[in-house]
Amino acid sequence: MNLITKVPRGTQDILPGQSKNWQTIETVLRQVASLHGFSEIRTPVFEHTELFQRGVGDTTDVVQKEMYTFQDKGGRSITLRPEGTAGATRALLEHGLYAAALPQKLWYEASCYRYEKAQKGRLREFHQFGVEMYGSADPLADAEIISIASAIFSRLDIHGLTLELNSIGCPTCRAAYTKALQEYFGQYKDQLCETCQSRLERNPMRILDCKSEICHKIGEKAPSILDYLCDDCKAHFQKVCSALDTLGISYQINDRIVRGLDYYTRTVFEFTTNDLGSQGTVCGGGRYDGLVEELGGPAMPALGFGLGLDRLLLLMEAQNIRFPQQPACDLYIASIGEAARLKSLVLATALRSADMIAAFDDLGRGLKAQMKYANKIGARYSMVLGDNELAAEQASVKNMETGDEDNLPIDENFAKAFAGMERRSSLFTTL
Incomplete structure (x- = not known):
C-alpha cells in the first residue's frame, strides 16, 4: 500500500x-x-x-x-x-x-x-x-x-x-536552600548547560532535575534540602x-x-x-x-x-502480567438464505438487549466462511439458521469448546433460553 x-x-x-x-x-x-x-x-x-x-x-x-x-x-x-x-x-x-x-x-x-x-x-x-x-x-x-x-x-x-x-x-526554608545551591553551582557555572546557567539565579533547584549528564553529575554532591527544612x-x-x-x-x-x-x-x-x-x-x-x-x-x-x-x-x-480475557462474542448466528439472515438480526438484537454479545453475518458469506469467522472472533457458542430451523422455530446452539449442543426456541423467549443454557453450562464446568 x-x-x-x-x-x-x-x-x-x-x-x-x-x-x-x-x-x-x-x-x-x-x-x-x-x-x-x-x-x-x-x-x-x-x-x-x-x-x-x-x-x-x-x-x-x-x-x-x-x-x-x-x-x-x-x-x-x-x-x-x-x-x-x-x-x-x-x-x-x-x-x-x-x-x-x-x-x-x-x-x-x-x-x-x-x-x-x-x-x-x-x-x-x-x-x-x-x-x-x-x-x-x-x-x-x-x-x-x-x-x-x-x-x-x-x-x-x-x-x-x-x-x-x-x-x-x-518558601521560607527554600530561601536558605536556594542560596546554598547558588553558592555550590556557582563554582561550576561554566560547566553547566545553557539552560541551567539561566536557572542558577532564578531557580537553582531546577538544576537538580536537569537531564544533562554533566549537570546531573555536578548535582550529585549538591547540598541536601533535608538539611535546610x-x-x-x-x-x-x-x-x-x-x-x-x-x-x-x-x-x-x-x-x-x-x-x-x-x-x-x-x-x-x-x-x-x-x-x-x-x-x-x-x-x-x-x-x-x-x-x-x-x-x-x-x-x-x-x-x-x-x-x-x-x-x-x-x-x-x-512483568508478564496477564489481563483477564473477555469474550469477544457470546453467540455467533450463522445463516443460510435471506429469511434466515433477517431472523439472525432479530435474535442478535434480542441478545444484545439482554446484555449478551452477539454477532451475525452481515457480509452475505457462505456457511463455511461464516463458521471460520466465528472461530476467528472467539465466539463461545454458534448457531446455524436455515429454512428447516425457521420452519421448526427452533435451532441447535453449539458450545464451540466442548461441542455440546442444545436445541432452543427461536421466538421471543430465545434470549432468556440462551441465558439459562449458558448458566447451566457454566455450572457444569465449575462442578
Whole structure:
C-alpha cells in the first residue's frame, strides 16, 4: 500500500486488541478513586498558555522546551495541556468548587502533550491518570494520596516498585536552600548547560532535575534540602513518614527528587521501577500548597499525583502480567438464505438487549466462511439458521469448546433460553 501518511512521531494507535487492556486498567483506576471519595473532572485538551507558564513554572523544561504552543485564529496563545493539575485547578477556581465542602477530591484521565525526543516509554502524546485533593494541609492527606497509588499497583498485581520520598520544603526554608545551591553551582557555572546557567539565579533547584549528564553529575554532591527544612516542614515530613510506616507502605528517602514542575512544595514522591530502563518513573506527585493562590484563588493547600498509563502498560507487559480475557462474542448466528439472515438480526438484537454479545453475518458469506469467522472472533457458542430451523422455530446452539449442543426456541423467549443454557453450562464446568 502507498499510504499518504503515517501516525505522527511520538504518538501511537491503540488497536482493538490493546484497547481491552486499557479498559481493564481504567476500570481499576476509577474503582480505586471512587473508593477514596474522588469524583471525575474533565477539562479541555488545550488552555491559554499563561495557565501553564504561571502554574507549571517558566523555568521548567516543560514550559521552556516541551509545550505545544500556537496562536489561534483570534491571535490568542494556546497550549495543548502538558499535564493535568493546572487545568484541574483552573476549573476548581472558575467554577467555585473551592467554596464547597472541603477537601475537594478530583480525578481525571487525560491525554497530554510534550515535545520530547520520542522513545519507548516517553511519547509526545501520552495518557495520564491523576488525582487532586484541595483543602487539606494535614500530613495524613499526603499519606492517603500515596496510598491510592499503592492500592492501584496492588490491584493490578504490579510488583517491584520503589517509593522514593522527599520534602522540598516551603518558601521560607527554600530561601536558605536556594542560596546554598547558588553558592555550590556557582563554582561550576561554566560547566553547566545553557539552560541551567539561566536557572542558577532564578531557580537553582531546577538544576537538580536537569537531564544533562554533566549537570546531573555536578548535582550529585549538591547540598541536601533535608538539611535546610524549617521546623514546620521537618515535622510535616516526619508525620508523613510515620503515617506510611503505620500503613505498611515501604519507602526510601531520596533527597534529589524535586519533580519537574515548579508548583511543588513539601512532600514529593515517585514510584520507580528497574523494569523499564531509563524511563523508570511510573507515578509521581506531591504537595503544591501555593498553586491555587498562584492561579488567582485563595490560599489553599493542595496535593496529588499523575500516573502515566502508557508506561504502566509497558511495565505490566515487562512483568508478564496477564489481563483477564473477555469474550469477544457470546453467540455467533450463522445463516443460510435471506429469511434466515433477517431472523439472525432479530435474535442478535434480542441478545444484545439482554446484555449478551452477539454477532451475525452481515457480509452475505457462505456457511463455511461464516463458521471460520466465528472461530476467528472467539465466539463461545454458534448457531446455524436455515429454512428447516425457521420452519421448526427452533435451532441447535453449539458450545464451540466442548461441542455440546442444545436445541432452543427461536421466538421471543430465545434470549432468556440462551441465558439459562449458558448458566447451566457454566455450572457444569465449575462442578
